Amino acid sequence: MSEFNTKECSTSSSTIRMTKDRVSVDNKRIINNGRTTDANQLVPIKYQWAWHYYLDGCANHWMPSEVSMQRDIEQWRNPKAFTDNERHIIKRNLGFFSTAETLVGNNIVLSIYKLVDNPECRQYLLRQAFEEAIHTHAFQYIVESLSLDEGEIFNMYRETKQIYEKDEFSMSCTQGILDESVDLKTKEGKQKFLNNLVSFYVVTEGIFFYSGFVTMLSFGRQNRMPGTCEQIQYILRDESIHMNFGIELINTIIDENPESWTQEFKEYLLQRIKRAVELEVSYAQECLPQGILGLNVQLLREYVQYIADRRLEKLRLPKQYGSNNPFPWMSEVIDLRKEKNFFESRVTEYQTGGALEW
Ligand SMILES: [Fe+2]
Ligand SMILES: [Fe+2]
Numbered sequence: 001m002s003e004f005n006t007k008e009c010s011t012s013s014s015t016i017r018m019t020k021d022r023v024s025v026d027n028k029r030i031i032n033n034g035r036t037t038d039a040n041q042l043v044p045i046k047y048q049w050a051w052h053y054y055l056d057g058c059a060n061h062w063m064p065s066e067v068s069m070q071r072d073i074e075q076w077r078n079p080k081a082f083t084d085n086e087r088h089i090i091k092r093n094l095g096f097f098s099t100a101e102t103l104v105g106n107n108i109v110l111s112i113y114k115l116v117d118n119p120e121c122r123q124y125l126l127r128q129a130f131e132e133a134i135h136t137h138a139f140q141y142i143v144e145s146l147s148l149d150e151g152e153i154f155n156m157y158r159e160t161k162q163i164y165e166k167d168e169f170s171m172s173c174t175q176g177i178l179d180e181s182v183d184l185k186t187k188e189g190k191q192k193f194l195n196n197l198v199s200f201y202v203v204t205e206g207i208f209f210y211s212g213f214v215t216m217l218s219f220g221r222q223n224r225m226p227g228t229c230e231q232i233q234y235i236l237r238d239e240s241i242h243m244n245f246g247i248e249l250i251n252t253i254i255d256e257n258p259e260s261w262t263q264e265f266k267e268y269l270l271q272r273i274k275r276a277v278e279l280e281v282s283y284a285q286e287c288l289p290q291g292i293l294g295l296n297v298q299l300l301r302e303y304v305q306y307i308a309d310r311r312l313e314k315l316r317l318p319k320q321y322g323s324n325n326p327f328p329w330m331s332e333v334i335d336l337r338k339e340k341n342f343f344e345s346r347v348t349e350y351q352t353g354g355a356l357e358w
Helices: 007-011 048-059 070-077 084-115 119-145 150-154 161-178 187-208 210-221 226-256 263-287 297-314 329-334 336-342
Strands: none
Touching (some): 048 226, 070 226, 084 150, 084 161, 084 226, 119 150, 161 263, 187 210, 210 297, 210 329, 226 297, 226 329
16 A cells, blocks of 8 residues: 555645655546645646646736726726716626636635645646736726726625626535535535536636626727726636636546536536526626627627537536527637737737846
C-alpha cells in the first residue's frame, strides 16, 4: 500500500509525510486523491486540458482600469443618449453582474477548491478565482465611472425578484456543499458536488450571464457604452473558458465515478437546467418589457434555449428545445481571432507581460 494513502497527505497543504513513493500520473484523480496521490505536486500533469485552460486564462489577462470609460461617461450624462428603457436595461444588467461575479468567486474558493484536490485543476481554479475578482472589479469600476448609485446596483440581487431567483438557484448549491457532512466517497456526495458544478459552470456562467451579454453587447455594436462593452466582451471571453473548463471537469468526474451518473440524476439535472432557462427568460422579460435595439423577449428566449441545448449536448444530455441562434454575431465575439472585426475601437493587447518594467 502506498504511503500516500493518508488523508492528511493529500487534502491538507500543511501536513506531509516523508516517503520515497513518487506520484504516478496513473493514480491521479479529480476528486478523492487522498487514496492515491499528493495534492501539492503539479507534475506529472495528467489533465492536460486543465493546464491549457490555465495558460489560456493567463494569455487573456486584462484589467478594468486599462479600459477608458470617457465616452461612456459622456454618453451616460447626455439626457438624450438613452431612453428610459435603455437606462433600465443597463442598470439591471450591472445589478445582476456586480454580485453574480462575487457569488461565483466565493463558490470556487469555499466549495470547489476544497473538494477538487487534483493540483492541475486547482492551478486553473486559482486563476479563475482571480478572474472573478477582476470581473467584480470591472462592475465596480463601471458603476463608479458612471456615478451610479452603488447601493441601488449592489443591492439589486436582494431587491429585484428576477435577479434574486437566479442567484438563489445557484447559491443554494454552495450552501449544500459547505455542509461538513458531504462525503465524496459516497454516490450521494458526488451527486451533490456535481449538482454544484453544473449549477455554477453550466447554469450561472453558461446560461444566466447570456441575456446580459447579448443586451449589453447590442449597445456596443452601435458604438454606445464602448468602454463598458469592451469589458463585457473580455468577461464573455473569460466566461466561455470557465464554462468549458467546468464541463470538462464535470465530465471527467463522471467518467471516473460512473456510479454517480444514474438515470434519476440525469433527469434531475435536466429539470434543473429547464428551470434555469425559465428563470433566465423571466429575467429577460423584466429587463426588456419593450423591444429595443432589435431585441425582444421572444428572440432572447430562442437564444437562451439555443445555448441551453449546446450546454446539454456538452454534458452528454439530450437537447430539449431545437431553437436556432438568433444572434450569430455572438459566436464571433467569443472567438479571440475575430476580435478586430467586432468593435471598431482599439484592440487590446492581452499579452501584457512584456510591458512590465523592473
Ligand atoms: Fe466572471
Ligand atoms: Fe466565471
